[in-house]
Amino acid sequence: MTGRPLWTQWLTGDVTVRSAILVRLVALFMAGNALVFVAGRFASIWQPFALYAVMVVQTAAVVTGWRRKGMAAAPYTLELVTGMGLLLVNGLIASDADARTWELFTxxxxxxxxxxxxxxxxxxxxxxxxxxxxxxxxxxxxxxxxTSLPDALAGTPTYLANPVIGWLSARVFRRDLRELDAARSAAVVRAAELAAQRVRARSAWALHDRVLQTLETLARGTQVTDPALRDRVVTEAAWLRAFVESDGARQEHDLTLGLDTAARMARAAGLAVEVNYAAFLTDEGVPRLPGPQRVALVEATHEALEAMAGGCREAVVQARRSDGGVVVSVLGRCEPGVLLDTEAVEKHLAQAGGRVVVADPTPYLELWVPGG
Structure with missing residues (x-):
């Protein structure tokens, strides 16, 4: 394998450094060309070549510094002092008649x-x-x-304009590089997200076609005769259905998906459930409960709906922010005299610092946890 040509290695770095190096080399080349034609006009031919040698050494030092440490303040000081020295020395060795010709090649x-x-x-x-x-x-x-002062000033505007143009150009270069880096980073993140989404989509379809349909068939059919095993199949089928139809990576952290899953499980057991979390459709969005509180609230909702499934026809689940936390109310439409066993509900909420309010005649439950 062949490496890059040596001369191109001097052009490595960001666009600001490359621009500075190219301008520097072109200026050195122009001065060298002029020197070939005017060197004989000086008292000694070695005088202009000595100045040119200083230019070459200065350029090498500055370019080396740029490539190693970037465009730092030290090369700026070197440029300022050396440039002034070159002009003054060149003026001392030039003749009066040629001071405004290429003899002043600096x-x-x-x-x-x-x-x-x-x-x-x-x-x-x-x-x-x-x-x-x-x-x-x-x-x-x-x-x-x-030379008169007006004539001397006639050739000076570029001395004021060029540094300002260079400063403005560097600002634009640096801004564009920052924006390009930001866009490149965003593109990488987006590509990773899209790749992950494609993987999840393929996984979800595979689960749907190979596993979910089988579980739901078993849940609806009579092949599973053990009641406990049948309940487990119904539960897992409801969870898997929620996973396939939503973003599986988000499901474990989203309260609304957890409540939807609990409702699906209750519907599979024969209870008509309506879930309402319209109160979350605000600028604040869905509450981001800590893990223990979210799990406790979802599990308590599941237990409440499961307790209603035996003697109730319908239930309405409503979630909202309340009292520095989140409350889920569960209202059942049941036969008169139906009593709910809320021991499991209370246990789940107590472990997460929550509480339950029960009105048995309705029945009506309010499940509350702190956070969000």
Whole structure:
């Protein structure tokens, strides 16, 4: 397997770093091209090449720092000081006649890298400081070579504009990267949720076709003669039906699904049950009861409905918030004189810190647990 070319490894990193490196390399290339044509104009040919060597070393140091530690404050300081020094030294070794030609080859170089240096800036003020300092050095060089102040200022607007443009570009880059990372994370989470939903859907259909229909057939038929076993089949079939028709992963944590399951089990035993939890259809939504309280309330409701199944025709179950908790009222329409055994109901609620209020003549029960 072949690795990536060495030259492309210098372009790794986020888009801000890559942009800064590319601008930096282009500026260095332009200065080198100009130097080939103007080096002979200096008193010594080694003077401009020494300055160019400083540019190369500076660029290597800055780019290495970017790749290792990101665009930190240290390269910003190096850019500011070195850029000012290059302009001043280049002005000292240039002749008066050529101060406004390519002999001042550090001028286009510094103008270009003001953009990449502006990418380093975290604040608008820092970008202005960079531009003003380099502008001041450039104007000072031209003034020492006899250029008038208006003419010297004519070439300076880019020193102020480029760092600000670089700073604005970096802000946009960083914002877009944050949004892209957030969108990528959301897409990964959504893909995982969809995959889980597909798995649950396949599992639910498999349970429906292979298990649930068999259980419901046994619950309705006469093949199971043992009363206890028949009750267990009816109970499990009702639970499995609720699981298949709802989000199985949510069923164990949702009070309304638990109440629906208890109602299904009671209907399988012959009791017509109506469940009403319209009071939860508000901004607060379904109460998120702690596990013990939710289980206790569902089990107590199941026990109450099971106790009514023997002598009642219909029952109405209503759930709502009340008294810092959740109350489930169970109203039965039964034959006169029907008495309910509420011992199991009271036991379940007591274990969760709840209570039950019973009005036997109706019969009517209020099952309450704290929380939610």
């Amino acid at each position: 001028y286009p170089y510094t103008v270009m890298i003001t953009f990449s240096a502006g990418l380093l800036c975290r604040t608008l003020a820092a970008s202005w400081v960079l531009g003003v300092c380099w502008l001041g050095c450039y104007v000072a060089v031209l003034l020492t070579h006899g």
